[in-house]
Amino acid sequence: MVESISDLSSRITRGETTAHAVVESAVSAAEQLNETLNAFLEIDRKGALERAEGIDQQKKSGPLAGIPVAVKDNLCVRGMQTSCGSKILGDYQAPYNATVIDRLVEAGAVIIGKTNCDEFAMGSSNENSAFGPVKNPWDLNRVSGGSSGGSAAVVAAGIVPVSFGSDTGGSVRQPASLCGVVGLKPTYGRNSRYGLVAFASSLDQVGVFGRNSRDVATALGVIAGRDPYDATTADVAVPDYVAELSGDVNGTRIGFPRTLFGVGLDAEVRDSVEAAMQTYRDLGAEIVDVELPNAKYAIAVYYIIATAEASSNLARFDGARYGFRAEEATTLRSMYKQTRDEGFGPEVKRRIMLGTYVLSAGYYDAYYRKAQQVRMLLREDFKRAFQSCDAIITPTSPTPAFLIGEKTDDPLAMYLNDIYTVTANLAGIPGINVPCGLSSERLPIGMQLLGPNWSEPTLLRLGDAYERVKPFTERPPLYAGV
């Protein structure tokens, strides 16, 4: 069993090892593997080692004292770049910390770098990054998943034990599945979005990647909670997530939405998730049939709501106040247009245009209002389902990692990768990916567990209980083992 981050952190605090030594080995691994993985957009050796020394000198304690972590490049970290994987922000340096970053620093975590992602978190393969795709550590010809592909890959490759990303339609859970790590999207409002560069504000949520559910529970406890800077954070007590990991799932009712296990689902993925259901049965959980009749509309709803919100949020990138500006422009209007033309990549442009279209005069009711109504029906589906179960199991991704370049010409085919994950963002509920097998090509397969609002303790308990009997001990060919 790998040492948990809280045990490692305790050893650092007791002086049995130093934060400097731990962080140094993570930074070295990052530098060494990044040439191959392209998972980091910035590695801050100097700053990370200084912060680690500070922790050693102050004998700082805290749940993450001395733990090296990596952060998606759409979360603001003071003094580091925040590019969002976009040319339009380029080497923009954030002048303030996101609230979750403040909380990580307070808990003693040492941020070693910013991770690559799809431009403005829009994508399912990391191929939309202006700085090239992240390579999957299990097979360098395959995608890492997206949009938080870098954060998933650096945990999978053993560079850092935990990392952070954002999940708007599956951007934590799907890359976690494709890279073989645990990835949690918390309930909407569980943690702050202040300092997370907005993509779709009613769907975005900061999420956690880790090697196992226990480490994810520790990290979630650090970042969760109300923030006066984000009015959508809820005033709901943060439980001790680690204390909830009893290993006991006896009597827990797991919903099985049979109709989602049909067309388009890879046979090996289906078999692995069904085997995981059997494991839960063996542990005393009860599998019950549930129906989510509107889930089949989730992608359509998502691509109306997410693009509408994105077209509005991304209006701020105009070349006036920060980031890139097209130099040749001679009027204000041409500066806006040329800056945005040169600064945004094709997928971001596509989504801005789609969002502009669905919000434009005469179409609002037909698209946006309609989508919000179906979103309500989907929420009611989940509410009804959770009357008869404590969590719902599905695959996280319909297939294991696909080849780089395989789906880039067909945006709609790419969107359909998110079929299992977008529902949670639309309903606001939490979801977790837990690795549950390897395909015949030795690619990771993940199961997804969804629960009602604030059910993170249940999801983490289910993940942890599974890991106790079926620990995912396989390692990718590219592995640092820090």
Add this chain to the structure above:
Amino acid sequence: MPINESDIEKIAQLAHLEITREELLIFAPQISDIVTYVEQLNEIDTSNVEPALGGLTPEGEETNSTRDDVVAPSLGQELALAEAPDPASGHFRVPKVL
């Protein structure tokens, strides 16, 4: 409703995007496909359904988000201008408007 190239030109204009002829030829059929796909929602009867209030849990809706109206430190002019492409005399300078 199928979307054609002139629709895309209009949308790009609204979104302050300058797109090339080549981009137009790629985007038009792609966006048209996506719009056709999302129009499957029309098969659902939503006449008696309230639209979802996006992005809030019931607990979030009840959370008191107001604060006392007191001055608190903010970024400050120097920091706010630090990343500007063309700052001048404490302002964001831009090309002429007209």
